[in-house]
Amino acid sequence: MADLVEKSKKLSAFAAVDENLKPDHKVIGIGSGSTVVYVAERVGQSTNKEKFVCIPTGFQSKQLIIDNGLHLGSPEQYPEIDIAFDGADEIDSNLSLIKGGGACLFQEKLVAASAKQFIVVADYRKDTGILGKGWRKGIPIEVVPMAYTKVSLELSKLGGKPNVRSGLPGKAGPVVTDNGNFIIDCDFGEISPESVADLNSKIKSLVGVVETGIFVGMAQKSYIGNSDGTISTKSA
Numbered sequence: 001m002a003d004l005v006e007k008s009k010k011l012s013a014f015a016a017v018d019e020n021l022k023p024d025h026k027v028i029g030i031g032s033g034s035t036v037v038y039v040a041e042r043v044g045q046s047t048n049k050e051k052f053v054c055i056p057t058g059f060q061s062k063q064l065i066i067d068n069g070l071h072l073g074s075p076e077q078y079p080e081i082d083i084a085f086d087g088a089d090e091i092d093s094n095l096s097l098i099k100g101g102g103a104c105l106f107q108e109k110l111v112a113a114s115a116k117q118f119i120v121v122a123d124y125r126k127d128t129g130i131l132g133k134g135w136r137k138g139i140p141i142e143v144v145p146m147a148y149t150k151v152s153l154e155l156s157k158l159g160g161k162p163n164v165r166s167g168l169p170g171k172a173g174p175v176v177t178d179n180g181n182f183i184i185d186c187d188f189g190e191i192s193p194e195s196v197a198d199l200n201s202k203i204k205s206l207v208g209v210v211e212t213g214i215f216v217g218m219a220q221k222s223y224i225g226n227s228d229g230t231i232s233t234k235s236a
């Protein structure tokens with residue numbers, strides 16, 4: 001099972017890079033997580049790799065770029081990105097995503113929003129069609145630390161079950177993001193594809209919320225590695 005999942009991650013990542021990375025691309029967004037490890041590996045195998053500048057979505061992503069011998073850039077230097085690749089925690093039928101399982105959602109959204117093309121790579125477990133169906137930990141929401149109780153209260157009023165993400169066993173107290181903030185995981189149950197944008201706007205409007213892990217209308221194409229060794233693609 002674990003081997004099948006790993007193979008499908010690699011399959012999706014390699015196919016996404018091979019089919020979408022073009023000779024005229026210069027600035028590439030590299031996401032976070034275990035699937036993107038294979039994206040960075042494939043980009044690093046490119047004969048053109050010297051001319052790429054790669055923009056990370058967090059600390060792990062930065063290390064992947066360096067370890068694969070790629071040039072590192074920053075979002076400040078490159079507000080326009082030719083193409084970005086990233087993983088997802090769940091994907092719905094409209095290519096809306098839950099992201100932030102690795103607590104990198106702010107920079108992931110910044111990079112995706114700066115990219116002309118945003119491609120999602122994932123194994124077959126992520127493609128459930130409905131957000132909240134397979135990913136039961138809740139929507140990751142990055143909040144300014146001093147606002148976490150206020151935001152939690154308001155998320156409850158919106159019908160969610162908020163939970164500040166713990167840093168245990170590695171750290172006593174909450175997870176602290178690369179930006180010095182907390183993550184609230186808020187369970188809203190299953191979210192129909194039609195109501196995702198509205199829920200996202202409501203969460204985003206709460207004072208203290210830096211960004212949500214709901215990505216609506218951002219992914220242009222998904223590459224899903226299936227358990228039988230095939231790949232399914234979908235375009236928005």
Ligand SMILES: O=C(CO)[C@H](O)[C@H](O)COP(=O)(O)O
Pocket residue numbers: 031032033034035036086087088089098099100101102103104105108
């Ligand atoms: O959003 C993310 C990190 O914040 C990741 O993209 C998401 O968690 C998917 O990770 P993986 O490829 O390991 O399943």
